Amino acid sequence: MTVSPITVCVTGAAGQISYSLLSMLAAGNVFGPEQPVTLHLLEIPPALPALAGVVMELLDGAYPLLHSVTQTADPSIAFADADIAVLVGAFPRRAGMERKDLLQKNLPIFKRQAHALNEHASKHVKVVVVGNPANTNAMVLAAFAPDIPRANISALTRLDHNRTMAQVAARLDVPVQSVAGVCIWGNHSSTQYPDITRATVDNAPVFDKLGGFEIVARDFIPTIQKRGAEVIKARGFSSAMSAASAIADHLRSWVCGEDHIVSMAVPSDGSYGIKEGVFFSFPVRCMGDGVVEIVKGIEIDEFSKRYIDATAEELYAEREEALALLE
Ligand code: NAD
Numbered sequence: 001m002t003v004s005p006i007t008v009c010v011t012g013a014a015g016q017i018s019y020s021l022l023s024m025l026a027a028g029n030v031f032g033p034e035q036p037v038t039l040h041l042l043e044i045p046p047a048l049p050a051l052a053g054v055v056m057e058l059l060d061g062a063y064p065l066l067h068s069v070t071q072t073a074d075p076s077i078a079f080a081d082a083d084i085a086v087l088v089g090a091f092p093r094r095a096g097m098e099r100k101d102l103l104q105k106n107l108p109i110f111k112r113q114a115h116a117l118n119e120h121a122s123k124h125v126k127v128v129v130v131g132n133p134a135n136t137n138a139m140v141l142a143a144f145a146p147d148i149p150r151a152n153i154s155a156l157t158r159l160d161h162n163r164t165m166a167q168v169a170a171r172l173d174v175p176v177q178s179v180a181g182v183c184i185w186g187n188h189s190s191t192q193y194p195d196i197t198r199a200t201v202d203n204a205p206v207f208d209k210l211g212g213f214e215i216v217a218r219d220f221i222p223t224i225q226k227r228g229a230e231v232i233k234a235r236g237f238s239s240a241m242s243a244a245s246a247i248a249d250h251l252r253s254w255v256c257g258e259d260h261i262v263s264m265a266v267p268s269d270g271s272y273g274i275k276e277g278v279f280f281s282f283p284v285r286c287m288g289d290g291v292v293e294i295v296k297g298i299e300i301d302e303f304s305k306r307y308i309d310a311t312a313e314e315l316y317a318e319r320e321e322a323l324a325l326l327e
Pocket residue numbers: 011012013014015016017018042043044047088089090091092093109129130131132134156157159160188238239240243
């Protein structure tokens with residue numbers, strides 16, 4: 001049986017993250033070895049020459065599953081009939097920029113792209129927002145793309161989830177695949193809460209082995225919260241290889257399903273007292289075919305509640321700032 005190609009739009013396609021991501025998409029590492037892929041690549045006009053070089057490399061990769069590639073600076077062409085949209089393109093944070101400045105630069109981009117996505121993408125398009133501030137950009141996108149079901153829009157916190165898995169494994173000197181039960185709550189920012197209170201290794205609880213409340217608060221949580229900044233300090237650029245790998249994981253889980261709990265920023269439905277209207281990272285179950293369920297009924301202890309409340313407050317404030325800037 002011939003499988004029809006899936007159309008994947010990637011914005012910011014000449015940037016660092018996309019440079020790692022595009023070969024994974026073309027090689028079948030995301031949607032499987034039977035699924036051909038059509039790539040629609042969006043860039044701003046000054047980056048089109050660099051994008052042309054990336055496209056040369058994609059063709060030189062001779063990927064059997066790569067059906068066709070379109071490169072453009074026109075969002076209406078890039079989003080046309082997209083089944084999946086990976087929104088990586090964003091204005092980068094420059095030295096001295098406050099979060100509000102970053103919002104001011106990026107909100108108009110996501111508002112414009114929302115209109116184009118709404119008009120031109122498949123009505124079933126699944127969107128993952130990567131460009132920062134990712135949760136609030138996703139909120140803006142949802143607000144200006146009224147025909148796309150909100151459940152089809154998400155923001156990436158899988159990188160934080162993977163960082164948490166990897167840190168548990170490294171600290172206990174166990175294989176990363178033996179770790180389970182971790183999740184990320186809240187914003188993809190330094191207020192995020194990497195929750196390891198229910199972490200297990202080979203099904204055995206390990207919170208006490210990781211030091212218990214005091215050491216986890218002093219060392220483990222800040223390590224994850226500041227990991228992005230540490231990578232920037234070391235590399236001079238933000239994480240790209242690990243971000244691309246996390247996008248691949250996020251999409252694979254979302255589309256193909258996942259047998260363990262992962263983390264995704266999704267529209268809050270009021271679970272755990274998080275107000276509706278923000279995109280909040282929750283522990284989720286990916287049931288396959290794009291169906292995602294927030295894991296309900298977790299008992300939240302006082303320690304975790306303080307962190308969850310703090311990251312929620314940051315997101316509420318970002319939402320207010322974004323709405324004021326958009327007026
Ligand atoms: P980069 O600067 O290397 O690439 C971004 C690309 O986006 C550039 O090529 C730029 O020309 C393009 N671009 C800018 N505005 C655009 C627009 N309106 N339409 C289309 N393309 C546009 O940056 P990067 O390292 O690839 O990171 C991209 C974004 O991802 C940043 O905002 C970064 O902070 C964020 N990020 C998020 C996570 C996460 O886990 N959510 C992790 C790492 C990085």
